Amino acid sequence: MDALASLSFRMNPLQRTLIEKAGHDNGFEHALAQEPAVVAMVSARHQTRAVVSVPPRGGFNVLFHSISLALLPELHRAFEGVATTVDSFSVATVADLALLLRRAASLSQALPSQAAQDYQAEVAEALEKLPAGSRGTEVERLVRQRVGQDRFRTAMLDYWGGACAVKKVSIPSVLRASHAKPWADCASDEERLDVFNGFLLCAHLDALFDRFLISFDEAGWMLVSPSISTKDGELLGLTEPLQLRWLAPEHASYLQYHRMRFNGASNAETGTDI
Known part of the structure; x- marks a missing residue:
């Protein structure tokens, strides 16, 4: 059980539903196997995991697990004052939870490791569609540059x-x-x-x-x-x-x-x- 669970109440069905909906609508569309006191959520679009619990005082605690070292410092900058530890945040309302999750998901898709993985996958798919004999040519270079610039723009917007x-x-x-x-x-x-x-x-x-x-x-x-x-x-x-x-x-x-x-x-x- 996640460390947050030991500090949190067993959540009721309404709280769980609100948390899962906030995740689904804001970049964490998959809820993992249920535990009584936490909701763990992931996405197919990035590799960050969010674990949400309900503390005794109310509101929501959110613990993030990410392969990107840059994610947590960026979240601390954007949500100054709501961080409770290095990797956890405390928010008061469902709206605040949605905002935090949405920013974490956007950053997770934009930060270098995920952007590079998405680029490689998209390039491989594009190259598969090229005629035989195009590999290693100017055509392939242009494909890589187009895909890369599109991916970079998407990451920058995020x-x-x-x-x-x-x-x-x-x-x-x-x-x-x-x-x-x-x-x-x-x-x-x-x-x-x-x-x-x-x-x-x-x-x-x-x-x-x-x-x-x-x-x-x-x-x-x-x-x-x-x-x-x-x-x-x-x-x-x-x-x-x-x-x-x-x-x-x-x-x-x-x-x-x-x-x-x-x-x-x-x-x-x-x-x-x-």
Whole structure:
């Protein structure tokens, strides 16, 4: 029996039904074999397990088991104040439970290990449909790049909650998944698909970020190339201080790479020695 069960009441049928529905509707669609005091839930779309119990004081306790080391720190950041231990959270209502489960499921699908596994499976399926003799050709490379970029975009939408990492704009058609370390520069598919290797940005910010005309410092504040005139900066909305909504430690190495390219491009524009 899970450790939470010993600290929880035997839940009644209504509580169990509410928990299972919250899981089913928010990314944990399968309830495992029942235990009197907990509901354990999993999904076919990711590898995180959620164990929910009802403590004596009411509300819900949720314990997460995940193969991703990044999941719990991300949940702690997003749900500051409701964590009771490193891997467990306490929420007051069914609505709060649904929100926590939905975010955990979205992150679990977006974080690197799951994104890479989904990519490999999707590539294998796509390659099976190619004509004989296409393996190892430019056609296969393009298939891998298309699938990878689609998978990266999906992961970025999940990770950033469907909104721009800077402007909070949530119109999917104007959002782009921007790599900090470009696709062609990455050493592996794991780097290319790493959700921390980039940001979900509005189209104009994506274009600037992709061309190293903007970048972000260690605290997430936007850096603007001196090659962008004051007038253009005003028209693009770059003159006010702009900052990423958050930064995880895993972003650091990719941003450092991007700033190196940004500084090189800026120095080249101004004729300054690097």
